[in-house]
Amino acid sequence: MLRAIGLTKQYGSHTALDRLDLDIRGGDIYCLLGANGAGKTTTINLFLNFIAPTGGSVEINGVDVTRHPVATKQDVAYIPEQVTLYGTLSGLENLRFFAGLALGHELPRSRLLELMTEVGLDHAAADKRVSAYSKGMRQKVWIAVAIAKEAKALLLDEPTSGLDPHAAAEFSDLLRRAADTGVAVLTTTHDLFHAQQTATRVGIMKRGRLVESLDGEAQIVNTDLQSLYLQHMRA
Amino acid sequence: MLLNWIARREFLERLRDGRLYLAGGLVVMLLLTALAVGWAHQQGAHAEQVAAQAMDYRDWLHQDKRHPHDAAHQGMHAFKPEPPLSMVDSGINPFIGSTVWLQAHRQSEVKFNAAQDATGLQRFGNLSVGWILQVLGPLLVIVLGFNAFAGEREQGILRQTLSLGVSPLRLLAGKALALAASLAVLLVPAAIVAAIAVAAGAEHGERIDALLRLAAWGFGYAVYLGIFVFLVLGVSAMSATSRTAITVLLALWIGQAVMAPRVLSELSRTWFPSPTRLEFNQQLGAELKTVSDQVWQKNFGTTERWGRDVPLSKWGIALRLDDQASYPVYDRHYGRLWDTWEQQQTVQEWSGLVLPILAIRSFSMGMAGTDFSHHRRFTTAAELHRRNIQDLMSKDLVVHADPLGDRHFSYQATPDLWATVPPFDYHSPGVGWALWHQARSLAVLCVGLLLAAAFAAFATVRQRAL
Numbered sequence: 005m006l007r008a009i010g011l012t013k014q015y016g017s018h019t020a021l022d023r024l025d026l027d028i029r030g031g032d033i034y035c036l037l038g039a040n041g042a043g044k045t046t047t048i049n050l051f052l053n054f055i056a057p058t059g060g061s062v063e064i065n066g067v068d069v070t071r072h073p074v075a076t077k078q079d080v081a082y083i084p085e086q087v088t089l090y091g092t093l094s095g096l097e098n099l100r101f102f103a104g105l106a107l108g109h110e111l112p113r114s115r116l117l118e119l120m121t122e123v124g125l126d127h128a129a130a131d132k133r134v135s136a137y138s139k140g141m142r143q144k145v146w147i148a149v150a151i152a153k154e155a156k157a158l159l160l161d162e163p164t165s166g167l168d169p170h171a172a173a174e175f176s177d178l179l180r181r182a183a184d185t186g187v188a189v190l191t192t193t194h195d196l197f198h199a200q201q202t203a204t205r206v207g208i209m210k211r212g213r214l215v216e217s218l219d220g221e222a223q224i225v226n227t228d229l230q231s232l233y234l235q236h237m238r239a
Numbered sequence: 240m241l242l243n244w245i246a247r248r249e250f251l252e253r254l255r256d257g258r259l260y261l262a263g264g265l266v267v268m269l270l271l272t273a274l275a276v277g278w279a280h281q282q283g284a285h286a287e288q289v290a291a292q293a294m295d296y297r298d299w300l301h302q303d304k305r306h307p308h309d310a311a312h313q314g315m316h317a318f319k320p321e322p323p324l325s326m327v328d329s330g331i332n333p334f335i336g337s338t339v340w341l342q343a344h345r346q347s348e349v350k351f352n353a354a355q356d357a358t359g360l361q362r363f364g365n366l367s368v369g370w371i372l373q374v375l376g377p378l379l380v381i382v383l384g385f386n387a388f389a390g391e392r393e394q395g396i397l398r399q400t401l402s403l404g405v406s407p408l409r410l411l412a413g414k415a416l417a418l419a420a421s422l423a424v425l426l427v428p429a430a431i432v433a434a435i436a437v438a439a440g441a442e443h444g445e446r447i448d449a450l451l452r453l454a455a456w457g458f459g460y461a462v463y464l465g466i467f468v469f470l471v472l473g474v475s476a477m478s479a480t481s482r483t484a485i486t487v488l489l490a491l492w493i494g495q496a497v498m499a500p501r502v503l504s505e506l507s508r509t510w511f512p513s514p515t516r517l518e519f520n521q522q523l524g525a526e527l528k529t530v531s532d533q534v535w536q537k538n539f540g541t542t543e544r545w546g547r548d549v550p551l552s553k554w555g556i557a558l559r560l561d562d563q564a565s566y567p568v569y570d571r572h573y574g575r576l577w578d579t580w581e582q583q584q585t586v587q588e589w590s591g592l593v594l595p596i597l598a599i600r601s602f603s604m605g606m607a608g609t610d611f612s613h614h615r616r617f618t619t620a621a622e623l624h625r626r627n628i629q630d631l632m633s634k635d636l637v638v639h640a641d642p643l644g645d646r647h648f649s650y651q652a653t654p655d656l657w658a659t660v661p662p663f664d665y666h667s668p669g670v671g672w673a674l675w676h677q678a679r680s681l682a683v684l685c686v687g688l689l690l691a692a693a694f695a696a697f698a699t700v701r702q703r704a705l
Contacts, residue, residue: 049705052398052401052402052704054398054401054703054704054705055705074404074405074406075404076404077401077402077403077404078404080402081402082398082399082402084395084398084399086395087395087399088394088395088396088399089396090248090252090396092251092252092255092256093248093251093252093255097248097251101244101248102399102400102403104241104244105241105244105245105400105403105405106403106404108241110244146399149403153403159402
């Protein structure tokens with residue numbers, strides 16, 4: 005579903021991403037770990053065609069992202085680290101707008117409220133202006149947009165950063181439920197605990213290169229992820 | 240459908256963040272104030288013109304018995320009608336005067352302060368509805384739209400929106416629609432008030448034409464503001480931050496609203512120089528004398544006018560020949576001068592491709608009936624009336640005074656002769672005439688709109704999401 009082939013991104017002489025190969029299938033939760041500047045967010049941005057690759061290619065559902073930037077986005081939902089919504093609109097109005105953009109048709113209020121409830125926002129919160137929302141609440145609205153979109157793949161950039169443990173656990177549950185329905189998930193994170201709890205596959209990146217891959221929940225659970233991560237960072 | 244959502248959301252946000260009320264409210268207040276002032280001025284000027292024209296003709300008719308040439312020297316006055324739409328754009332009218340003296344022998348000076356100042360005068364603005372829309376309209380678009388893309392990019396909303404698979408062009412169209420709707424909410428009610436004022440201010444026979452002119456005038460401004468809608472969105476899409484966007488846009492606004500009109504005015508006069516008033520009068524006087532000499536030489540064997548060589552029994556004929564010989568000279572000199580001013584104006588209109596204010600200013604005045612084309616038409620009509628008066632008076636002299644020989648000057652015409660001169664009854668041309676004369680500036684505005692839309696589309700497709 006999400007595929008990178010020899011994906012490279014250079015900024016002048018600096019190589020942000022070096023010949024990355026990834027193949028993430030439906031049902032996978034792939035966690036990309038790495039220090040700041042390792043190339044995790046660059047990878048996500050390349051999948052979204054927010055930046056152009058210097059070499060290699062990116063495909064979503066078998067379609068080249070660079071050649072079909074709009075069409076390939078129909079199949080993915082993206083959740084950034086910092087979700088921003090229109091502060092002068094309520095949570096429900098934001099959801100109506102963004103879900104409408106994603107689907108091409110307007111969802112009825114009842115369905116919007118259902119989505120809000122699904123992500124843990126009650127009706128009172130739904131009608132409040134987003135300027136009064138916490139980071140977690142804004143993220144929930146955006147997750148509701150992703151659910152409404154019924155995307156085949158999720159691209160998540162540090163999604164649990166700044167969330168309290170309860171919210172992070174809820175978020176992990178949501179990801180697992182999505183993967184169970186066949187959605188491919190690519191998430192970047194610094195949170196080793198979150199990765200170990202959620203991922204079915206893990207990749208560790210360093211200076212733009214994928215230096216370690218763990219495949220399968222059993223291997224991940226049986227690995228001391230923290231030691232492995234630190235070992236690569238110190239090497 | 241998608242466009243409506245984007246437009247509706249943008250519009251709602253603009254309503255809630257207060258920009259529309261604050262910036263828009265201020266502009267609407269200014270517009271209504273300018274309209275009220277324009278209305279009062281137009282009504283006052285129109286009433287004065289009608290009264291003065293009637294009084295002047297009454298004075299003409301009530302002359303006592305006198306020599307027709309004395310009456311020709313008294314002449315009449317042509318008062319330029321104040322068109323109904325001058326309440327929204329007074330154009331060049333405040334700078335050129337409104338009265339022409341239809342006197343014997345001479346085509347009166349056009350009431351310009353200086354012969355070379357025709358288009359230069361147009362660079363001065365006054366607080367009219369037209370001026371507000373030309374100068375403050377783009378500023379309003381900038382205030383409402385500078386952060387449409389740049390602000391969302393800074394906040395991160397743009398990348399979220401684009402990640403949903405929305406086509407950048409649809410996003411542009413939705414934002415353009417929202418911006419246009421915001422302007423419409425402010426300006427359509429003001430336009431309705433203006434239409435009521437124009438309909439009420441126009442005479443019965445000219446009401447339909449005045450409203451058609453107002454509709455064309457409004458269309459021109461819609462195109463003009465549309466250019467800025469796309470320009471603002473394009474710059475916003477190209478700018479990394481809102482601060483950059485507003486800085487660039489304000490620089491463009493200052494350039495087009497303040498600096499460019501003055502620079503282009505000077506440039507147009509350099510490319511198509513017009514004579515000074517002194518030069519014009521010297522050249523005109525010299526040719527008048529040459530032509531007059533030829534006529535007198537040919538018909539009376541002398542160049543000494545009104546001398547002993549020509550008997551009084553021929554003074555009526557001499558007057559008529561002398562006047563009629565001068566008509567083509569006036570036509571040639573004034574025609575050349577006016578053509579030069581129109582060439583200067585043409586330069587400014589073409590410059591509207593880059594500086595739309597120059598094109599809309601010309602179009603606005605044209606539709607309001609306060610541009611140079613309308614003034615030229617009025618002046619030409621007044622001159623024709625003058626010639627008619629002269630010809631009627633001279634003809635009467637030929638028939639009644641010349642046969643008296645040495646007693647030529649004892650002849651006194653009765654008021655019946657004065658009544659043969661019709662009143663000066665000038666009507667502004669219709670909207671079709673005005674549109675024909677402003678076709679170039681309207682075409683320039685439309686091309687400008689297409690160019691601005693193309694620029695915005697290019698900038699939006701190429702914009703960075705991050």
